[in-house]
Amino acid sequence: MTVPASTQSPGRFGAFGGRYVPEALIPALEQLDEVRQKAMIDPAFVGELERLHRTYTGRPSILTEVPRFAEHCGGARVILKREDLNHTGSHKINNVLGQALLTKRMGKTRVIAETGAGQHGVATATAAALLGLECVVYMGKKDTERQALNVARMRLLGAEVVAVEHGSQTLKDAVNEAFRDWVANVATTHYVLGTVTGPHPFPEMVRDFHRVIGVEARAQMLDLVGRLPDAVLACVGGGSNAMGIFHRFLDDTSVRLIGLEGGGSGIASGEHASRFSTGVPGVLHGAFTYLMQDDDGQTIDSHSVSAGLDYPSVGPEHAYLLESGRAEYRPVTDVEAMEAFRLLCRTEGILPAIESAHALAGAMQVGRELGPEAVLLVNLSGRGDKDVHTAAEWFGLIDSTGAPAQGDDRPGPRPSGLHDSSTDITSGAKGMGEHQ
């Protein structure tokens, strides 16, 4: 591909990244970059963030080895990094606390955020409540309907939730609306962007706030296993949890870094969110990166069972890691992800976020490829409480109105026994056909 001539501009990862935003926002981005660079070397800021992580987030998050799940991964050792145990239920809090502290440092009093599934919105509303900031969360109207419980959570935390009715009424339109708000209110408002994309310095800054995931996990792996993993796996929507766990391993060239994208109904169907399978580089939401777009450069709507992966673009540093060969990316279909979701529930008693289930499905594939000697580290980026409704519908446990499914008090697919094999567990998934 051709490299833009302006690669010397700040915030580039190889050819990717940059700052494709209205001029009105440039002073705010420059201020943000200056303030965050100073903060990251200021012991007072670093100490306060560490204190919050220790006493509020619940860091360090633990590792959990999952041997019964690993039986479905070719017998490889599978170890989960438990970001789902953080306060608010996902990795998102790592970034949000950092940006909320920066908001105070910049003397701003209001934060705005976009959210898809609601994890980032809930995390932002939480940090705003903690630090006394006004908070407005933009959410696609379709997502507010799919995730009504998270809308209520954000409102309980004191945030205003705005349902965005433009365009596809999903995450990308929520981002558009957040940018519109920011242009109008930038003097008082910080945009707490929720992932590793957007204009510089967001991709770098958000990665740095999540880097703690990989820093902890690497040391914990050495303690637990006595060596580095063969592969680190994470789901990739915008890519913040993946970048957070990958970054500390970049120089460990023996460690494969594998990102799992939302494969939707399969690449051939066209209904997916696998930017690296079909996308070509372009600009969306301030960054030059891989993008699902048509022949005229119009954004194509993405599709995934996971709202958090349902996004047509991806963080620019991931595009760089792909092109440099340091990381690899694969699509995981809705069906594969939901199979992994159910397996982890049944074998380990852990209900993962559907986003994170894509990483688990990746571990099932990679473990079978590498065999029993392999050690896999999987970032369990979030918990699945928010997905109970989606999963219950998927597996036919409730009907579309939310009522228990008729005629069976123990509905849904059940394995033939607790010590199930992979063939048992994938059989008879009632309701799955509806989604294929």
Next chain:
Amino acid sequence: MSVGPIIERCRADGRPALIGYLPVGFPTVAGSVEAMEVLVDNGVDIVEIGVPYSDPVMDGPVIQDAAVRALAGGVRLSDIFTAARAVSGNGAGALVMTYWNPVLHYGVERFAADLADAGGAGLITPDLIPDEAAEWIAAADVHDLDKVFLVAPSSTPERLALVTAQCRGFVYATAVMGVTGARASVGEAADELVSRTRAVTDLPVCVGLGVSTGDQAAEVGRFADGVIVGSALVRCLTEAPTPEAGLKALGELAAELADGVRRARA
């Protein structure tokens, strides 16, 4: 051909230029070209031909709505060249206003060549800052096209100098912090921004965002070299019961705005 001489000619007549925005493809490609001709017939000096885009972060609801409907109607990027031919053929300036990705995807050099071939004057780029525009700047220079970058009330003196140094044609001063759309008041921040911009460049400075009436055009025209009107014109078309009624309302508003710029300095 640069729009610079058009603005010069207006200045010689003792008035600001009137610049009117319409998206190509709404209600149809032919209908939008006809609407642009109505603008020119009613006193618009330069037509800002909009490229409908799926993710217009600088636009308010009126232009978003028109873009969504134009895209649903099947408008293609190449339709911009049809519009540019028609507008420049009528003797008006034909500037294209586009978000960056459609041009990037088409190929920057190829787009510049095709735009110049169609008689287009250049590009207004709301989400492309000069810092990221090396490829566009080079192509524009080769094909003798205008490069209209934006400045904003938040722009620092350093940014004003950096941005205006890369402009050709005019400098687009956004009157308020925000997105496109009619506003009750547009004057104060715009006046100050124009003054600060004039301190660093000799290029014409045109003001956009929020202007919707002849009186506002007259007010802004007192201090700006050009008055840019978008959403108010687009709304004539999107809210009309029939295409004919839309063109009639559009012509009337264009004439009112043209009258406004003519009494700005009277």
